[in-house]
Amino acid sequence: MENLNETAPILKVEHVKKSFGNLDVLKDISFELKAGEVLSIIGPSGSGKSTLLRCITQLETVDNGLVQVNGKNMVQPGDKSAPVYAPAKVLRDIRLSTGLVFQNFNLFPHLTVLQNLCIAPVRVLGVSREEARKTGAALLKRMGLDGKEKAYPCELSGGQQQRVSIARALAMHPKILFFDEPTSALDPELTGEVLKIIKKLAEDKMTMVIVTHEMAFARDVADKVIFMDGGVIVEQGSPDYVFNQSGNERLSSFLSRFTKA
Amino acid sequence: MSDLSNLLPILWGGFCTTLAIFGLTLLFSIPLGLLIAVLKMSKWRVVRYPVSFYISVMRGTPLLLQIVAIYFGSYYLSEYSGLGISFDRFPAVIVAFSINYAAYFAEIFRGGIQAIPKGQYEAAYMLGMTRTQTFFRIILPQVVKRVVPASANEVITLVKDTSLAQVIAVTELFALAKKQQAAYASIYPLFVAGVFYYVANLLLSVVFAYLERKLDYYK
Numbered sequence: 001m002e003n004l005n006e007t008a009p010i011l012k013v014e015h016v017k018k019s020f021g022n023l024d025v026l027k028d029i030s031f032e033l034k035a036g037e038v039l040s041i042i043g044p045s046g047s048g049k050s051t052l053l054r055c056i057t058q059l060e061t062v063d064n065g066l067v068q069v070n071g072k073n074m075v076q077p078g079d080k081s082a083p084v085y086a087p088a089k090v091l092r093d094i095r096l097s098t099g100l101v102f103q104n105f106n107l108f109p110h111l112t113v114l115q116n117l118c119i120a121p122v123r124v125l126g127v128s129r130e131e132a133r134k135t136g137a138a139l140l141k142r143m144g145l146d147g148k149e150k151a152y153p154c155e156l157s158g159g160q161q162q163r164v165s166i167a168r169a170l171a172m173h174p175k176i177l178f179f180d181e182p183t184s185a186l187d188p189e190l191t192g193e194v195l196k197i198i199k200k201l202a203e204d205k206m207t208m209v210i211v212t213h214e215m216a217f218a219r220d221v222a223d224k225v226i227f228m229d230g231g232v233i234v235e236q237g238s239p240d241y242v243f244n245q246s247g248n249e250r251l252s253s254f255l256s257r258f259t260k261a
Numbered sequence: 262m263s264d265l266s267n268l269l270p271i272l273w274g275g276f277c278t279t280l281a282i283f284g285l286t287l288l289f290s291i292p293l294g295l296l297i298a299v300l301k302m303s304k305w306r307v308v309r310y311p312v313s314f315y316i317s318v319m320r321g322t323p324l325l326l327q328i329v330a331i332y333f334g335s336y337y338l339s340e341y342s343g344l345g346i347s348f349d350r351f352p353a354v355i356v357a358f359s360i361n362y363a364a365y366f367a368e369i370f371r372g373g374i375q376a377i378p379k380g381q382y383e384a385a386y387m388l389g390m391t392r393t394q395t396f397f398r399i400i401l402p403q404v405v406k407r408v409v410p411a412s413a414n415e416v417i418t419l420v421k422d423t424s425l426a427q428v429i430a431v432t433e434l435f436a437l438a439k440k441q442q443a444a445y446a447s448i449y450p451l452f453v454a455g456v457f458y459y460v461a462n463l464l465l466s467v468v469f470a471y472l473e474r475k476l477d478y479y480k
Contacts, residue, residue: 057387058386059387092389095386095389099387100383102380102384104380106378106380106381106383107384108381108384108385109479109480119388119390120389123394123398124388124389124390124394152479153479154479154480168388169387172388172389
């Protein structure tokens with residue numbers, strides 16, 4: 001999709017720390033991601049996965065460390081303990097180059113499906129209404145939702161709503177797409193349709209970071225897997241390494257909880 | 262029945278004043294209420310505290326007193342300061358009603374704004390929308406739907422509250438009906454005035470029911 005720069009990472013995270021009060025949610029997080037790669041982040045609830053995602057997407061601020069997106073520093077370590085954030089304009093540019101798919105979709109309920117897809121391209125990017133509608137309709141088709149243009153989000157199933165929210169993020173042409181537990185709010189029988197779409201995006205070489213509890217999916221879709229526990233990255237590597245070879249005890253005990261079911 | 266044919270034109274004149282108070286109050290108090298609601302949610306205390314105080318005074322003292330205070334207060338203030346900002350009777354009523362109802366609307370709107378899930382702001386933020394765009398295109402349309410039922414209450418109360426304007430001798434519907442009560446030596450004109458209020462509110466209820474249905478296209 002994008003011209004891939006093989007050497008420079010599109011996302012670089014170094015020594016990121018974040019605490020809420022006395023609770024250290026992220027202790028010292030570092031990893032890199034290249035363009036076109038898919039990263040799965042797994043780990044128990046409360047391990048800091050979602051907070052990490054929210055820090056990278058600017059929904060939370062970090063207490064320290066470096067985050068670099070698409071070659072631009074979003075935040076870097078400062079002189080003292082406080083980190084230095086980029087100027088607002090740069091932060092906005094970075095935000096526009098990243099998309100986020102929420103656990104609870106967060107579609108705009110008062111707008112139709114197509115309006116949900118068009119509002120940001122038209123209002124933020126200045127795309128013409130006609131152009132935005134065309135792109136939107138094409139995206140809906142890709143999501144298997146053609147014919148739903150005029151529906152309101154409340155008229156759709158959870159799986160359909162999540163697919164609309166993926167389309168809404170894609171309509172902004174993000175360089176990296178983040179997923180915060182995209183199937184956790186769905187009925188089990190609806191997760192498949194969403195995961196299938198994400199897999200298709202992976203085949204199209206969309207750069208993605210996916211926080212998920214779907215272990216089989218995390219393994220199959222990812223080029224790289226990170227296992228987090230207690231605010232640190234316990235293991236990271238290829239899916240094969242993380243799921244089969246690493247003998248790490250915390251990881252094994254975490255994975256064993258999924259095989260029982 | 263000749264009574265009624267004499268009475269109706271007189272009361273109709275008063276009703277027009279009532280409608281003017283009603284319409285102008287809504288015109289000013291709704292935008293003002295929205296502004297106050299936003300200020301009350303400000304992160305700065307220097308903004309929040311005075312606004313909270315204003316709301317508590319407006320809700321904590323009789324509107325009757327506020328009308329008197331605005332009318333006579335502005336008169337004395339302009340006498341002593343020589344600024345010449347005293348209000349005539351009718352404008353004083355409009356000012357008093359507007360700032361009073363704005364306080365009530367502000368609390369309704371604030372409730373509506375705060376009931377919008379945080380995720381709506383986050384989604385708009387991630388899509389690069391500015392704060393102004395987010396408020397007017399994402400938040401406010403959803404707030405409108407949520408505040409219609411509570412606002413309907415206020416609006417209907419306002420129709421009846423207009424009768425308070427008589428305290429500074431504005432000849433609205435109820436004041437005129439009372440005058441006719443003396444002339445007729447009967448409370449019958451008051452009941453006719455009551456019918457005016459009732460029919461007006463009946464129409465408003467229909468309008469609000471329609472509005473609620475109209476906004477029911479999403480959940």
